[in-house]
Amino acid sequence: MAADLKTADIGVYGLGTMGSALALNLAEQGFRVAVSNREADWIAPFLEEAGPLAGHLSGHATLEDFVDSIAQPRSILFMIPSGAPMDAMIDAVMPLLDEGDTIIDGGNADFHDTRRRAAAFDGTGRHFVGMGVSGGEEGARHGPSMMVGGTDHSWTQLRPMLSAIAAKFQGAPCVDHLGPDGAGHFVKTVHNGIEYADMQMITEVYGLLRDAGGQTAPQIGALFESWQKGPLSSYLIEVSAAALQTVDAESGTPMVDLILDKAGQKGTGRWTLIEALKLGQSASTIEAAVGARGWSSEKALRVAAAPLLSDAVTGGTLPTEDEMKSALLAARILGHAQGFRVLSAASDEFGWQLDMARIAEIWRAGCIIRSALLDDLADAFHAGLPEGALILAPAIRDMLGDHLAGLRKTVAAGVSLGVPMPVLSASLAWYDSIRTARGSANLIQAQRDFFGAHGFERGDIAGAHHGTWNAIRRD
Numbered sequence: 001m002a003a004d005l006k007t008a009d010i011g012v013y014g015l016g017t018m019g020s021a022l023a024l025n026l027a028e029q030g031f032r033v034a035v036s037n038r039e040a041d042w043i044a045p046f047l048e049e050a051g052p053l054a055g056h057l058s059g060h061a062t063l064e065d066f067v068d069s070i071a072q073p074r075s076i077l078f079m080i081p082s083g084a085p086m087d088a089m090i091d092a093v094m095p096l097l098d099e100g101d102t103i104i105d106g107g108n109a110d111f112h113d114t115r116r117r118a119a120a121f122d123g124t125g126r127h128f129v130g131m132g133v134s135g136g137e138e139g140a141r142h143g144p145s146m147m148v149g150g151t152d153h154s155w156t157q158l159r160p161m162l163s164a165i166a167a168k169f170q171g172a173p174c175v176d177h178l179g180p181d182g183a184g185h186f187v188k189t190v191h192n193g194i195e196y197a198d199m200q201m202i203t204e205v206y207g208l209l210r211d212a213g214g215q216t217a218p219q220i221g222a223l224f225e226s227w228q229k230g231p232l233s234s235y236l237i238e239v240s241a242a243a244l245q246t247v248d249a250e251s252g253t254p255m256v257d258l259i260l261d262k263a264g265q266k267g268t269g270r271w272t273l274i275e276a277l278k279l280g281q282s283a284s285t286i287e288a289a290v291g292a293r294g295w296s297s298e299k300a301l302r303v304a305a306a307p308l309l310s311d312a313v314t315g316g317t318l319p320t321e322d323e324m325k326s327a328l329l330a331a332r333i334l335g336h337a338q339g340f341r342v343l344s345a346a347s348d349e350f351g352w353q354l355d356m357a358r359i360a361e362i363w364r365a366g367c368i369i370r371s372a373l374l375d376d377l378a379d380a381f382h383a384g385l386p387e388g389a390l391i392l393a394p395a396i397r398d399m400l401g402d403h404l405a406g407l408r409k410t411v412a413a414g415v416s417l418g419v420p421m422p423v424l425s426a427s428l429a430w431y432d433s434i435r436t437a438r439g440s441a442n443l444i445q446a447q448r449d450f451f452g453a454h455g456f457e458r459g460d461i462a463g464a465h466h467g468t469w470n471a472i473r474r475d
């Protein structure tokens with residue numbers, strides 16, 4: 001099973017879905033790859049299935065043999081669950097490492113863990129990289145988007161290999177060194193928050209067409225497929241179109257009609273939200289998506305509530321196909337704008353100097369949220385943002401202007417027909433809030449001062465003020 005000592009270009013530990021695919025991708029690009037796995041029994045079948053690529057792969061049952069087989073300075077990629085398993089692996093591998101070696105956590109890790117681990121590596125001569133990988137199994141095998149956080153030393157070492165295996169957008173690899181310590185994992189976390197929002201808004205239009213429009217899954221799938229040709233084009237629309245048109249061979253029923261309406265989540269959407277709130281940001285579109293997954297899992301409550309809660313629907317007409325398409329495009333812009341605001345706030349907080357244009361660029365191919373929109377967003381970042389706001393960039397503002405009416409009509413239809421649209425409506429509410437120069441928070445100021453003497457600012461006289469408020473009438 002083992003090959004020559006110290007000859008592998010990289011080691012990949014963890015032969016699950018992602019680790020296997022990345023190891024094969026590296027091998028296909030001509031790198032010599034050492035592999036290992038906690039359950040060593042998986043190594044031989046993996047090598048057998050690698051076919052002609054097996055010549056570039058060597059399997060190692062023990063951590064010692066695995067580390068020994070990699071050329072120095074070593075690059076070792078871990079594709080295992082985040083949290084305690086990664087800490088345990090670091091403890092196990094650390095005594096086997098030498099000066100200059102880099103270990104990479106390519107899983108979906110909490111960036112706080114990554115910062116803690118990177119700090120622990122500081123001064124040891126060894127390096128720790130937190131790398132977000134997006135694209136699922138297919139992306140990992142044939143070209144993912146990768147978001148690297150770590151030292152310059154590690155980036156210099158990893159760059160040739162990562163550039164070779166990354167997805168390419170017009171020939172340019174979708175990978176970059178985004179900053180130190182937790183920068184890469186934070187960007188991946190926000191990527192996933194945007195992913196949650198994009199997925200949920202697509203399902204809201206599906207729900208409207210199914211429940212208010214009486215359309216079948218294949219009909220909706222065909223409509224989504226037709227949207228792939230325009231500005232809404234994205235991997236998630238493509239996935240949704242294909243999934244909706246898939247029929248269960250045994251029953252002849254569309255697969256989605258057989259699947260329970262309960263969606264799981266592993267945590268990255270929630271992390272995006274938690275970090276947004278800690279940074280004083282509202283990411284209401286993403287929050288609505290995380291919330292919607294939570295409500296989806298409360299199946300028993302919803303089944304019990306359905307016959308008990310009145311709908312009070314007021315009736316109404318379905319939006320046109322173009323209006324629904326516009327709704328998705330406008331909401332996608334708003335979801336991305338919120339995600340980039342969170343990235344910008346984190347960059348300031350942690351001193352990362354994240355390059356938003358580069359992030360948009362490396363998301364244009366390979367990753368789950370890849371879409372035609374990201375190219376427009378990259379251009380907008382390059383041109384500079386008025387007030388630092390993506391939605392004020394002329395091209396983005398124009399696009400929102402063109403598609404806003406569709407979003408409003410779609411949300412209005414959902415409201416009047418009683419079809420839930422948490423993400424589409426949260427996106428519209430955020431847009432309407434931002435475009436309202438004189439909002440209604442003057443009354444919040446008054447309320448706070450009334451009950452808590454918190455003071456308020458006035459528009460006409462500078463400084464802090466207190467009001468002399470009327471007493472509450474009790475008669």
Ligand SMILES: NC(=O)C1=CN([C@@H]2O[C@H](COP(=O)(O)OP(=O)(O)OC[C@H]3O[C@@H](n4cnc5c(N)ncnc54)[C@H](OP(=O)(O)O)[C@@H]3O)[C@@H](O)[C@H]2O)C=CC1
Binds near residue numbers: 016079080136137
């Ligand atoms: N699936 C996806 O689409 C994506 C996943 N990720 C992330 O990549 C990482 C791997 O995911 P994925 O490949 O899907 O997961 P899988 O469940 O397919 O594989 C998990 C791998 O981790 C190993 N492992 C599990 N627990 C431990 C442990 N305590 N110590 C050491 N090794 C362990 C498993 O080994 P064993 O065979 O012995 O159980 C297996 O090799 C995760 O962090 C995930 O969040 C990132 C992007 C996309």
Ligand SMILES: O=C(CO)[C@H](O)[C@H](O)COP(=O)(O)O
Binds near residue numbers: 133266368
């Ligand atoms: O990182 C990913 C895609 O980018 C993984 O598929 C992740 O598991 C998706 O998140 P969740 O499981 O919470 O839906």
